[in-house]
Amino acid sequence: MTEYRDANGKRLSDYPRPSVAVDTAVLTVPVGGALSVVQVRDQTDGDWRLPGTFVHESERLADAVLRSLRDKAGVTGLAPRQLHVFDDPSRDDRGWVLSVAHLDVVPAASLDLGDDARLVPIGEATGMVHGHDDILGFAVDRLRADHRGAPDRHGLLPSPFTMSALRGLHEAVLGERLLPDSFRRAMVPLLTATDAKAAEGPGKPATLYVR
Template identity: 55%
Template sequence: MNDARSRDSAKALTDYPRPSVAVDTAVLTLDPELGLVVLEVRRPKGPGWALPGTFLHEGEVLADAVDRSLRDKANVAGLQPRQLHVFDALGRDERGWVLSVAHIDVVHSARLDTRFPATTRLVPARSPGRLPYDHPDIVARAVEDLRGRYATTPDPDRLLGHTFTMRQLRAAHEAVAGHELQRDWFRRTMEPQLIATGTTVAAGRGRPAELFRRRISDT
Protein backbone atom coordinates (compact mmCIF):
# COMPACT_ATOMS: atom_id res chain seq x y z
CA MET A 1 0.00 0.00 0.00
CA ASN A 2 2.75 2.44 0.99
CA ASP A 3 4.79 1.46 -2.07
CA ALA A 4 1.80 2.19 -4.34
CA ARG A 5 1.28 5.57 -2.73
CA SER A 6 4.96 6.34 -3.13
CA ARG A 7 4.84 5.44 -6.80
CA ASP A 8 1.77 7.63 -7.33
CA SER A 9 3.33 10.61 -5.59
CA ALA A 10 6.31 10.40 -7.91
CA LYS A 11 4.16 10.64 -11.04
CA ALA A 12 3.32 13.79 -12.96
CA LEU A 13 -0.20 14.63 -14.11
CA THR A 14 0.80 13.75 -17.66
CA ASP A 15 1.46 10.17 -16.52
CA TYR A 16 -2.26 9.58 -15.94
CA PRO A 17 -4.75 8.94 -18.75
CA ARG A 18 -7.37 11.67 -18.97
CA PRO A 19 -11.01 11.37 -19.97
CA SER A 20 -12.68 13.93 -22.15
CA VAL A 21 -15.13 16.06 -20.19
CA ALA A 22 -18.50 17.01 -21.62
CA VAL A 23 -21.46 18.99 -20.35
CA ASP A 24 -25.09 18.17 -21.13
CA THR A 25 -28.06 20.22 -19.95
CA ALA A 26 -31.67 19.29 -19.29
CA VAL A 27 -33.68 22.50 -19.71
CA LEU A 28 -37.22 21.94 -18.45
CA THR A 29 -40.32 24.07 -18.82
CA LEU A 30 -44.10 23.79 -19.01
CA ASP A 31 -46.08 23.62 -22.23
CA PRO A 32 -49.84 24.27 -22.02
CA GLU A 33 -50.60 21.18 -24.13
CA LEU A 34 -47.67 18.82 -23.51
CA GLY A 35 -47.10 19.47 -19.81
CA LEU A 36 -43.54 19.18 -18.54
CA VAL A 37 -41.17 19.31 -21.52
CA VAL A 38 -37.44 19.17 -22.11
CA LEU A 39 -35.38 21.07 -24.69
CA GLU A 40 -33.64 18.97 -27.34
CA VAL A 41 -31.41 19.85 -30.29
CA ARG A 42 -30.94 18.09 -33.59
CA ARG A 43 -27.65 16.21 -33.72
CA PRO A 44 -25.33 17.73 -36.35
CA LYS A 45 -23.30 14.53 -36.92
CA GLY A 46 -25.75 11.78 -36.18
CA PRO A 47 -29.38 10.81 -36.47
CA GLY A 48 -32.05 12.11 -34.19
CA TRP A 49 -31.97 14.46 -31.24
CA ALA A 50 -29.98 15.02 -28.06
CA LEU A 51 -29.70 17.29 -25.08
CA PRO A 52 -27.69 20.45 -25.78
CA GLY A 53 -24.12 19.71 -24.84
CA THR A 54 -20.49 20.14 -25.77
CA PHE A 55 -16.96 19.23 -24.76
CA LEU A 56 -15.08 21.34 -22.26
CA HIS A 57 -12.38 23.45 -23.92
CA GLU A 58 -8.94 24.00 -22.45
CA GLY A 59 -8.99 26.96 -20.07
CA GLU A 60 -12.80 26.92 -19.86
CA VAL A 61 -14.92 26.40 -16.75
CA LEU A 62 -17.99 24.19 -16.81
CA ALA A 63 -20.49 27.05 -16.57
CA ASP A 64 -18.99 28.70 -19.65
CA ALA A 65 -19.17 25.45 -21.62
CA VAL A 66 -22.84 25.05 -20.68
CA ASP A 67 -23.59 28.62 -21.73
CA ARG A 68 -21.74 28.13 -25.02
CA SER A 69 -23.59 24.93 -25.84
CA LEU A 70 -27.00 26.52 -25.21
CA ARG A 71 -26.17 29.60 -27.27
CA ASP A 72 -24.54 27.80 -30.19
CA LYS A 73 -26.88 24.81 -30.45
CA ALA A 74 -30.21 26.24 -29.31
CA ASN A 75 -29.85 30.05 -29.51
CA VAL A 76 -30.82 30.28 -25.85
CA ALA A 77 -28.85 32.67 -23.65
CA GLY A 78 -28.99 34.05 -20.14
CA LEU A 79 -29.82 30.82 -18.32
CA GLN A 80 -28.05 29.72 -15.16
CA PRO A 81 -28.11 25.91 -15.06
CA ARG A 82 -26.81 24.19 -11.95
CA GLN A 83 -24.86 20.96 -11.75
CA LEU A 84 -27.04 17.89 -11.45
CA HIS A 85 -24.87 14.78 -11.55
CA VAL A 86 -21.69 13.37 -13.08
CA PHE A 87 -22.34 10.54 -15.53
CA ASP A 88 -19.13 8.53 -15.81
CA ALA A 89 -20.10 4.98 -16.73
CA LEU A 90 -17.41 3.28 -18.76
CA GLY A 91 -18.51 2.88 -22.35
CA ARG A 92 -21.21 5.58 -22.11
CA ASP A 93 -19.83 7.15 -25.31
CA GLU A 94 -18.69 5.01 -28.23
CA ARG A 95 -16.19 7.70 -29.23
CA GLY A 96 -14.00 7.05 -26.21
CA TRP A 97 -13.61 7.74 -22.49
CA VAL A 98 -16.01 10.61 -21.87
CA LEU A 99 -17.60 11.72 -18.64
CA SER A 100 -20.47 14.21 -18.64
CA VAL A 101 -21.21 16.79 -15.98
CA ALA A 102 -24.98 17.03 -16.39
CA HIS A 103 -26.76 20.29 -15.58
CA ILE A 104 -30.38 21.29 -15.07
CA ASP A 105 -32.34 24.49 -15.46
CA VAL A 106 -36.08 25.00 -15.00
CA VAL A 107 -37.40 28.12 -16.68
CA HIS A 108 -40.55 29.90 -17.77
CA SER A 109 -41.36 28.98 -21.36
CA ALA A 110 -40.81 32.59 -22.50
CA ARG A 111 -37.10 32.17 -21.77
CA LEU A 112 -36.95 29.75 -24.71
CA ASP A 113 -38.72 31.94 -27.27
CA THR A 114 -35.43 32.65 -29.06
CA ARG A 115 -34.59 28.99 -29.70
CA PHE A 116 -33.84 27.86 -33.24
CA PRO A 117 -37.20 26.73 -34.69
CA ALA A 118 -35.79 24.20 -37.15
CA THR A 119 -33.14 22.49 -35.04
CA THR A 120 -34.66 22.47 -31.55
CA ARG A 121 -37.79 20.97 -30.09
CA LEU A 122 -39.66 20.68 -26.81
CA VAL A 123 -40.83 17.15 -26.05
CA PRO A 124 -42.58 15.60 -23.04
CA ALA A 125 -40.02 14.83 -20.37
CA ARG A 126 -41.83 11.55 -19.62
CA SER A 127 -41.05 10.32 -23.16
CA PRO A 128 -38.02 12.19 -24.51
CA GLY A 129 -37.51 9.87 -27.47
CA ARG A 130 -34.51 7.79 -28.51
CA LEU A 131 -31.66 9.95 -27.28
CA PRO A 132 -27.96 9.04 -27.56
CA TYR A 133 -25.53 8.05 -24.81
CA ASP A 134 -27.21 8.23 -21.38
CA HIS A 135 -29.26 11.33 -22.13
CA PRO A 136 -32.50 9.56 -21.16
CA ASP A 137 -30.96 8.93 -17.73
CA ILE A 138 -30.04 12.61 -17.48
CA VAL A 139 -33.61 13.62 -18.26
CA ALA A 140 -34.97 11.12 -15.74
CA ARG A 141 -32.66 12.39 -13.00
CA ALA A 142 -33.55 15.99 -13.84
CA VAL A 143 -37.26 15.21 -13.53
CA GLU A 144 -36.66 13.40 -10.24
CA ASP A 145 -34.76 16.42 -8.93
CA LEU A 146 -37.54 18.76 -10.04
CA ARG A 147 -40.26 16.67 -8.43
CA GLY A 148 -38.40 16.74 -5.14
CA ARG A 149 -38.28 20.52 -5.26
CA TYR A 150 -42.00 20.79 -6.04
CA ALA A 151 -43.23 18.21 -3.53
CA THR A 152 -44.22 20.70 -0.82
CA THR A 153 -43.09 24.13 -2.07
CA PRO A 154 -45.24 26.33 -4.36
CA ASP A 155 -43.60 26.64 -7.77
CA PRO A 156 -40.03 27.27 -6.52
CA ASP A 157 -38.66 27.67 -10.05
CA ARG A 158 -41.19 30.36 -11.08
CA LEU A 159 -42.77 28.45 -13.94
CA LEU A 160 -45.85 30.59 -13.38
CA GLY A 161 -46.00 34.35 -13.25
CA HIS A 162 -45.75 36.56 -10.19
CA THR A 163 -49.42 35.89 -9.36
CA PHE A 164 -51.60 32.86 -10.07
CA THR A 165 -54.77 31.12 -9.01
CA MET A 166 -54.74 28.03 -6.83
CA ARG A 167 -56.00 26.02 -9.79
CA GLN A 168 -53.14 27.26 -11.98
CA LEU A 169 -50.66 26.40 -9.26
CA ARG A 170 -52.08 22.90 -8.85
CA ALA A 171 -52.02 22.34 -12.61
CA ALA A 172 -48.32 23.26 -12.72
CA HIS A 173 -47.51 20.92 -9.85
CA GLU A 174 -49.51 18.11 -11.44
CA ALA A 175 -47.56 18.58 -14.68
CA VAL A 176 -44.33 18.24 -12.71
CA ALA A 177 -45.58 15.29 -10.65
CA GLY A 178 -46.98 13.49 -13.68
CA HIS A 179 -50.29 12.71 -11.98
CA GLU A 180 -53.26 14.39 -10.35
CA LEU A 181 -52.87 15.77 -6.83
CA GLN A 182 -55.58 15.60 -4.18
CA ARG A 183 -57.17 19.05 -4.15
CA ASP A 184 -57.71 19.51 -0.41
CA TRP A 185 -54.26 18.21 0.49
CA PHE A 186 -52.69 20.51 -2.07
CA ARG A 187 -54.47 23.59 -0.73
CA ARG A 188 -53.60 22.75 2.88
CA THR A 189 -49.94 22.28 1.94
CA MET A 190 -49.50 25.31 -0.28
CA GLU A 191 -51.80 27.98 1.14
CA PRO A 192 -49.68 28.73 4.25
CA GLN A 193 -46.80 29.57 1.88
CA LEU A 194 -48.91 31.97 -0.21
CA ILE A 195 -50.27 35.47 0.23
CA ALA A 196 -53.70 36.36 -1.10
CA THR A 197 -53.47 39.48 -3.27
CA GLY A 198 -57.08 40.54 -2.76
CA THR A 199 -57.59 40.43 -6.52
CA THR A 200 -59.72 38.00 -8.48
CA VAL A 201 -59.84 36.94 -12.12
CA ALA A 202 -62.60 35.41 -14.19
CA ALA A 203 -62.36 31.63 -14.23
CA GLY A 204 -64.68 30.28 -16.91
CA ARG A 205 -68.32 29.98 -15.95
CA GLY A 206 -67.66 29.72 -12.23
CA ARG A 207 -67.13 32.45 -9.74
CA PRO A 208 -63.96 34.58 -10.02
CA ALA A 209 -60.80 32.93 -8.69
CA GLU A 210 -58.55 34.57 -6.16
CA LEU A 211 -54.98 35.43 -7.13
CA PHE A 212 -52.07 34.49 -4.88
CA ARG A 213 -48.38 35.22 -4.79
CA ARG A 214 -45.57 33.37 -3.08
CA ARG A 215 -44.81 34.33 0.51
CA ILE A 216 -41.11 34.11 -0.31
CA SER A 217 -40.07 37.16 -2.34
CA ASP A 218 -39.81 36.73 -6.12
CA THR A 219 -36.89 39.13 -6.22
Protein backbone atom coordinates in the same frame (compact mmCIF):
# COMPACT_ATOMS: atom_id res chain seq x y z
CA MET B 1 9.84 25.00 -11.78
CA THR B 2 10.32 21.35 -10.85
CA GLU B 3 7.98 19.02 -12.70
CA TYR B 4 5.42 17.47 -10.38
CA ARG B 5 5.67 13.75 -9.69
CA ASP B 6 3.56 11.75 -7.26
CA ALA B 7 4.72 9.18 -4.68
CA ASN B 8 5.12 6.62 -7.48
CA GLY B 9 7.26 8.96 -9.53
CA LYS B 10 4.55 9.53 -12.14
CA ARG B 11 3.65 12.81 -13.80
CA LEU B 12 0.03 13.89 -14.29
CA SER B 13 0.36 13.14 -17.99
CA ASP B 14 1.28 9.54 -17.21
CA TYR B 15 -2.28 8.78 -16.07
CA PRO B 16 -5.09 8.05 -18.54
CA ARG B 17 -7.93 10.50 -18.25
CA PRO B 18 -11.48 10.79 -19.59
CA SER B 19 -12.80 13.40 -21.94
CA VAL B 20 -15.04 15.84 -20.06
CA ALA B 21 -18.41 16.88 -21.44
CA VAL B 22 -21.24 19.07 -20.17
CA ASP B 23 -24.87 18.21 -20.94
CA THR B 24 -27.85 20.30 -19.90
CA ALA B 25 -31.49 19.44 -19.25
CA VAL B 26 -33.55 22.59 -19.82
CA LEU B 27 -37.03 21.85 -18.47
CA THR B 28 -40.25 23.83 -18.73
CA VAL B 29 -44.03 23.48 -18.84
CA PRO B 30 -45.75 25.11 -21.84
CA VAL B 31 -49.13 26.68 -21.09
CA GLY B 32 -51.61 23.83 -20.75
CA GLY B 33 -48.93 21.32 -21.73
CA ALA B 34 -46.79 18.60 -20.21
CA LEU B 35 -43.39 18.81 -18.58
CA SER B 36 -41.03 19.25 -21.52
CA VAL B 37 -37.32 19.37 -22.33
CA VAL B 38 -35.18 21.17 -24.90
CA GLN B 39 -33.54 18.88 -27.45
CA VAL B 40 -31.08 19.74 -30.19
CA ARG B 41 -30.50 17.98 -33.49
CA ASP B 42 -26.98 16.68 -34.07
CA GLN B 43 -25.49 18.04 -37.28
CA THR B 44 -23.71 14.77 -38.08
CA ASP B 45 -26.17 12.05 -37.11
CA GLY B 46 -29.42 14.00 -37.31
CA ASP B 47 -30.68 12.55 -34.03
CA TRP B 48 -32.16 14.51 -31.13
CA ARG B 49 -30.36 14.83 -27.80
CA LEU B 50 -29.74 17.21 -24.91
CA PRO B 51 -27.59 20.26 -25.67
CA GLY B 52 -24.02 19.50 -24.69
CA THR B 53 -20.39 19.79 -25.69
CA PHE B 54 -16.89 18.73 -24.78
CA VAL B 55 -15.06 21.12 -22.49
CA HIS B 56 -12.26 22.95 -24.28
CA GLU B 57 -8.76 23.34 -22.89
CA SER B 58 -8.67 25.92 -20.04
CA GLU B 59 -12.46 26.44 -20.31
CA ARG B 60 -14.66 26.63 -17.22
CA LEU B 61 -17.58 24.20 -17.02
CA ALA B 62 -20.10 27.03 -16.73
CA ASP B 63 -18.72 28.67 -19.87
CA ALA B 64 -18.91 25.40 -21.79
CA VAL B 65 -22.55 24.99 -20.76
CA LEU B 66 -23.50 28.47 -21.94
CA ARG B 67 -21.57 27.96 -25.17
CA SER B 68 -23.41 24.73 -25.93
CA LEU B 69 -26.80 26.27 -25.23
CA ARG B 70 -26.01 29.28 -27.41
CA ASP B 71 -24.41 27.43 -30.31
CA LYS B 72 -26.62 24.34 -30.41
CA ALA B 73 -30.01 25.48 -29.07
CA GLY B 74 -29.84 29.19 -29.89
CA VAL B 75 -30.64 29.98 -26.26
CA THR B 76 -29.00 32.68 -24.16
CA GLY B 77 -29.69 34.24 -20.78
CA LEU B 78 -30.01 30.97 -18.84
CA ALA B 79 -28.28 30.12 -15.58
CA PRO B 80 -27.98 26.32 -15.35
CA ARG B 81 -26.68 24.78 -12.15
CA GLN B 82 -24.64 21.63 -11.77
CA LEU B 83 -26.84 18.61 -11.30
CA HIS B 84 -24.72 15.46 -11.12
CA VAL B 85 -21.56 13.88 -12.48
CA PHE B 86 -22.18 10.82 -14.67
CA ASP B 87 -18.94 8.88 -14.57
CA ASP B 88 -19.67 5.30 -15.60
CA PRO B 89 -16.77 4.52 -17.98
CA SER B 90 -19.16 2.62 -20.29
CA ARG B 91 -21.90 5.25 -20.41
CA ASP B 92 -20.82 6.75 -23.75
CA ASP B 93 -20.19 4.61 -26.83
CA ARG B 94 -17.64 7.12 -28.14
CA GLY B 95 -15.19 6.30 -25.38
CA TRP B 96 -14.40 7.25 -21.80
CA VAL B 97 -16.45 10.42 -21.37
CA LEU B 98 -17.29 11.94 -18.02
CA SER B 99 -20.39 14.16 -18.20
CA VAL B 100 -21.02 17.00 -15.76
CA ALA B 101 -24.77 17.34 -16.14
CA HIS B 102 -26.57 20.64 -15.54
CA LEU B 103 -30.19 21.64 -15.03
CA ASP B 104 -32.18 24.78 -15.67
CA VAL B 105 -35.92 25.23 -15.21
CA VAL B 106 -37.41 28.23 -16.99
CA PRO B 107 -40.79 29.59 -18.14
CA ALA B 108 -41.62 28.39 -21.64
CA ALA B 109 -42.14 31.98 -22.81
CA SER B 110 -38.47 32.74 -22.12
CA LEU B 111 -37.23 30.12 -24.58
CA ASP B 112 -36.53 31.39 -28.09
CA LEU B 113 -35.13 28.25 -29.71
CA GLY B 114 -32.95 28.07 -32.80
CA ASP B 115 -33.71 26.13 -35.98
CA ASP B 116 -32.01 22.95 -34.76
CA ALA B 117 -33.73 22.87 -31.37
CA ARG B 118 -37.16 21.82 -30.21
CA LEU B 119 -39.27 21.47 -27.08
CA VAL B 120 -40.76 18.01 -26.51
CA PRO B 121 -42.65 16.33 -23.65
CA ILE B 122 -40.29 14.31 -21.50
CA GLY B 123 -42.21 11.12 -22.34
CA GLU B 124 -41.20 11.53 -25.98
CA ALA B 125 -37.54 12.34 -25.25
CA THR B 126 -36.33 8.75 -25.10
CA GLY B 127 -33.69 6.70 -26.86
CA MET B 128 -31.13 9.50 -26.74
CA VAL B 129 -27.45 8.75 -27.28
CA HIS B 130 -24.52 9.14 -24.87
CA GLY B 131 -26.53 8.38 -21.75
CA HIS B 132 -28.77 11.42 -22.13
CA ASP B 133 -31.85 9.46 -21.06
CA ASP B 134 -30.21 8.92 -17.67
CA ILE B 135 -29.37 12.61 -17.36
CA LEU B 136 -32.93 13.63 -18.19
CA GLY B 137 -34.35 11.12 -15.71
CA PHE B 138 -32.11 12.44 -12.95
CA ALA B 139 -33.08 16.04 -13.78
CA VAL B 140 -36.81 15.23 -13.76
CA ASP B 141 -36.50 13.48 -10.39
CA ARG B 142 -34.77 16.55 -8.95
CA LEU B 143 -37.42 18.91 -10.31
CA ARG B 144 -40.24 16.74 -8.97
CA ALA B 145 -38.63 16.62 -5.54
CA ASP B 146 -38.51 20.44 -5.56
CA HIS B 147 -42.22 20.67 -6.33
CA ARG B 148 -43.39 18.23 -3.67
CA GLY B 149 -42.55 20.63 -0.88
CA ALA B 150 -42.97 24.12 -2.29
CA PRO B 151 -45.26 26.02 -4.68
CA ASP B 152 -43.80 26.54 -8.16
CA ARG B 153 -40.24 26.52 -6.89
CA HIS B 154 -38.79 27.79 -10.19
CA GLY B 155 -41.31 30.49 -11.07
CA LEU B 156 -42.86 28.80 -14.09
CA LEU B 157 -46.21 30.51 -13.51
CA PRO B 158 -46.54 34.28 -13.93
CA SER B 159 -47.76 35.95 -10.73
CA PRO B 160 -50.40 36.37 -9.52
CA PHE B 161 -52.02 32.99 -10.18
CA THR B 162 -55.07 31.03 -9.11
CA MET B 163 -54.88 27.90 -7.00
CA SER B 164 -56.19 25.81 -9.88
CA ALA B 165 -53.48 27.14 -12.20
CA LEU B 166 -50.86 26.27 -9.59
CA ARG B 167 -52.29 22.79 -9.17
CA GLY B 168 -52.28 22.30 -12.95
CA LEU B 169 -48.60 23.22 -13.06
CA HIS B 170 -47.73 20.81 -10.24
CA GLU B 171 -49.70 18.05 -11.94
CA ALA B 172 -47.75 18.64 -15.16
CA VAL B 173 -44.42 18.55 -13.31
CA LEU B 174 -45.26 15.53 -11.16
CA GLY B 175 -47.06 13.62 -13.90
CA GLU B 176 -49.97 12.75 -11.63
CA ARG B 177 -53.38 14.03 -10.59
CA LEU B 178 -53.63 15.90 -7.29
CA LEU B 179 -56.66 16.16 -5.03
CA PRO B 180 -57.79 19.81 -5.11
CA ASP B 181 -58.66 20.11 -1.41
CA SER B 182 -55.49 18.41 -0.20
CA PHE B 183 -53.35 20.49 -2.55
CA ARG B 184 -55.00 23.73 -1.39
CA ARG B 185 -54.44 22.90 2.28
CA ALA B 186 -50.77 22.20 1.62
CA MET B 187 -50.14 25.30 -0.49
CA VAL B 188 -52.15 28.08 1.20
CA PRO B 189 -49.74 28.48 4.16
CA LEU B 190 -46.88 28.94 1.67
CA LEU B 191 -48.59 31.62 -0.44
CA THR B 192 -49.82 35.17 -0.02
CA ALA B 193 -53.39 35.90 -1.07
CA THR B 194 -53.94 39.15 -2.96
CA ASP B 195 -57.07 41.30 -3.01
CA ALA B 196 -57.54 40.55 -6.71
CA LYS B 197 -59.88 37.93 -8.13
CA ALA B 198 -60.03 36.06 -11.43
CA ALA B 199 -63.05 34.55 -13.15
CA GLU B 200 -62.66 30.83 -13.87
CA GLY B 201 -65.94 29.81 -15.47
CA PRO B 202 -69.17 29.59 -13.48
CA GLY B 203 -69.12 30.25 -9.77
CA LYS B 204 -67.48 32.94 -7.70
CA PRO B 205 -64.20 34.46 -8.88
CA ALA B 206 -61.03 32.74 -7.66
CA THR B 207 -58.49 34.31 -5.33
CA LEU B 208 -55.17 35.25 -6.88
CA TYR B 209 -51.97 34.34 -5.03
CA VAL B 210 -48.30 35.23 -5.12
CA ARG B 211 -45.37 33.20 -3.81
